[in-house]
Amino acid sequence: MAIKHLEEYRDPQIAQKIIKRIKAASLKQIRLMEVCGTHTMSIFKSGIRQLLPETISLLSGPGCPVCVTAQNEIDAFIALSRVEDVIITTFGDLIKVPGTDSSLQTERAGGRDIRIVYSTFDALEIAKKNPKKNVVFLGVGFETTAPTIAASILAAKEMNLGNYFVISTHKLVPPALVALMATREVNIDGFLLPGHVSVVIGTKAYQPFFKQYQSPCAIAGFEPLDILQAILILVEQIETGAPQLTNSYRRAVTFEGNVKAQKIMQDVFETVDVKWRGIGTIPESGLKIRKEFAAFDAQKEFAIIVSESKEPKGCVCGEILTGIKNPTECPLYQKACTPMNPVGPCMVSSEGTCAAYYRYYSI
């Protein structure tokens, strides 16, 4: 694995210069949404909010994969973990998200076999080593993770692995942007578009959205200077009344995106209407496994039925994910809901907005 060097994107002098320019340019009161949870975290960690002029409000969007996973999907994961001879494999924070009456973490402590992996390759290895067990990978995430998970299905087919399954609850970013703009209470003056997702789908994927709404858009990287630069671009577009779809993360994102990854994704998955926590059902915004690969589809293999999924009472994650509210407006925030005892997923995920507020913002 290659490692990038980051200091140049954290240079304090350049940062000060960009901030000066933002302050000079920003006259109107505006609301910008950072769509991606990794941006939210980076903004909090680098203290960008305190450096911006009061004219600019930053809202966190629906780009935290764990947060937008619907309650019935979380409950389905938990139900799957209780199936005999199943080993659940998953990425990170998902295990802590409270379902209706349990969480994967609690199930693990109760003896269910739930393993955190760092790549789908690890999940395939576990399947190979445990031929008598059924290994299910929890496919959560956006266009960033979907290609690697699609590739794992292709690899499982190649290897004739009969005991590897994926439950796909993948979601797509561009349809969510459309849904956001269509929501009445949401008023957003510009979008900071995700970096990693855009590496895969390319600038072109946002064109239909941009054409329809003419909202200023800037694709941004994750370093503090990347984010400041993108904010400056958005402010200038808004002030001059000349919206554009700008790629300000050119060192990683191209117009076409990663064509190979897109193809793998299309080969294995097809789009479906799915429910997002807080937003509701968005047309063509999810990925399900195509019929040709039904043998690897955990939904088909295990026919999990989740009876009654209830979202946590009082939790306003949905309004937070759409930028309508911020965590301090949730009555449970810092009271009943803390990272020690999270009520909703936005407090669990390391990319969740409530967790970011709690961890970094209580000075």
Place this chain on the structure above:
Amino acid sequence: MKIDKILLDHGSGGKMSHQLITDMVLPIFDNPILAVLHDGAIFDIAKQRMAFSTDTYVVDPIFFPGGSIGKLAVNGTVNDLAMCGATPLYLSAGLIIEEGLSLTDLGKILQDMALAAEKANVKVVTGDTKVVPKGAVDKIFVNTSGIGLIPRQVDISSHRARPGDKVIISGSIADHGMTVLTQREGMIFDSPVISDTAPLNHMVTKMLAAHKDIHVLRDPTRGGVGAALNEIAGKSGVGIKIYEEKVPLKKEIAGICELLGFDPFYVANEGKLIAFVAPDYAEKVLAAIRADEFGQDACIIGEAIADNPGKVIMQTSIGGSRIVDMLTGEQLPRIC
């Protein structure tokens, strides 16, 4: 959801660990020596100030670049004693071995323990071995306990940070935790990473020779620098201000943390210490640390302040500021 079982988070060194100890352990073994919750217990026997500490090692993998569970077990207890200002003297070692462990591996672990003890100038004077059926432990778990003597006039405690104190760190952070994690997961990187496990007692001796009145010493192991600073801020009732760009962090470790979505501030170290020293003596103590073979990259990373008592505040490299809170549980890799 009510938690009625032990979760891995309870062992992370973050808030959940803390809560487990204060809610379940402290009330049962209620006594003033334990209540201090320092790295080791400090008490008098026959007019001598003693430090006594114990720690159990369950690291997976048992061998990793820079060390092994054996080296770690000796250095860990030596360091806990050193953080009390004590000169470590004697250790005990308890081994719980899984049926089937290779004798070569066991031999290597014992050899590593002997070498580490020699380097730290301590003796392993008593021990115990148990063998348990396959699956009852993972390969081998090691417990070490140790005692040491604290020189007169030395009074080191997490309660003693004062506004104005400089915060010194003895070298780069997050090396051990990221090495073990990437080894365990079989990740291979362009530039190799290596654990920092090392004995710190000789460094502490040099520091105390430079200036007796060091206020606080901590080795930021589980929970990392973030947890250690939060504990000190809480116990001393001071604020702590840290300058992000001053904190030594190796490029390759920064890169891996970035890739996996880990915050290096919460990643374990096994050969680093944090010291709080009154400003007039900070340079002198810093020079003493740098004179030690394990302290060459030491530097001052911040100071204790009167504002924001109990909180750790980081001035970020681009000039913003944010809270460094204690983590709740284990850090997990992010999804995208």
